[in-house]
Amino acid sequence: MTRLIVAAGGGGDAVAAAMLHAALYGNEDQAVILTYAWDRLLIDPLPGPRRPADFTGLERLTPDVWSVPAQARPIAPAGSTLPRLAAELPATFALLDPHQGAAGLTGQLESLVNRVQPITIDLLDVGGDILAQGDEPTLKSPLADALTLAACCQLNEPVRLLVAGPGLDGELPPEAVTSTLGPVVRMLTAEDTAAISGVLEWHPSEATGLLAATARGVRGTCEIRDAGLPVLLTDESPAVHEVDLDDALSRNRLAQAIMSTADLDEAEAYSREVCGYSEIDYERNKALWLNEQQPTNLDPATIRRQLDQFEAEVRTRGVTHTTFRRITEALGLKGGQRDKLRQLLIASRPEQYEAPLWRIADEA
Incomplete structure (x- = not known):
């Protein structure tokens, strides 16, 4: 039997989907994880999501949907974590392509459902920004989630919306979505994180990293992203809530606006209108800035002093914890240097590594 999980925002949501599948359904059923190839600039220097033409080695599942096997590769200069996820996790990763807007995503969902005949369909979002109204001052990346929400709401099959780790993405405080959250379907534990423990050692997702860390018992305040957003790690952080899909749509004004969009540019225009910005514009501007930066030498003594x-x-x-992405950006390093920085810090101060987070040392 097959379980379909739609990773609402791509990136780390796909990793969390693999963890949640193991936690909720065990190893007996096959997981198909439908996700964007939309990684942060740390991985993919090109703004926005990738489409099937940006890869070699994809395998066609339906006329509209391709799977990303371990041997697939993004075409340079594009980057993607999906082939490595396919190599390390026991799931089929299928590619969501938003370039035909919400209408195109709905068609992809329909064709995949007809092909794999899943016994359940879950839409998973880590953090809860899928419940944003669009005008929240802390909201940073509403478009990807709004597109998948709009598509799932038009699917003629029952879809269960799950929000894991409310507030862990730093975009909405937990109290902003509490009234919409339904029952807890799973309180994640350290044992649940075993399914993705190897992936957490290299995948740059912050929200899913925080979700796993809190499931392992980490508590405190974690600073994330380039903006240094503070995120509280509490006893409620490892919770996975069910949310009524129609309630989510009634809150999400961007998802309502883009229901019939037929291309990504049109959806972006609605994002600028409803939210005042597009996250892809932000990525475009940041990519230009990053391209102008010169690589910094990772001198161990200098790094430790910084x-x-x-x-x-x-x-x-x-702040009690932070992520390696945050440290990379705070020290003015390029995204490609994150892994070397991580190795250097863990080797020199292993006692501060609370996987996958970095614990801030106590004051000397």
């Missing part, structure tokens, strides 16, 4: 300064600064804000 890290000490960074930790002293964030301690004044009550």
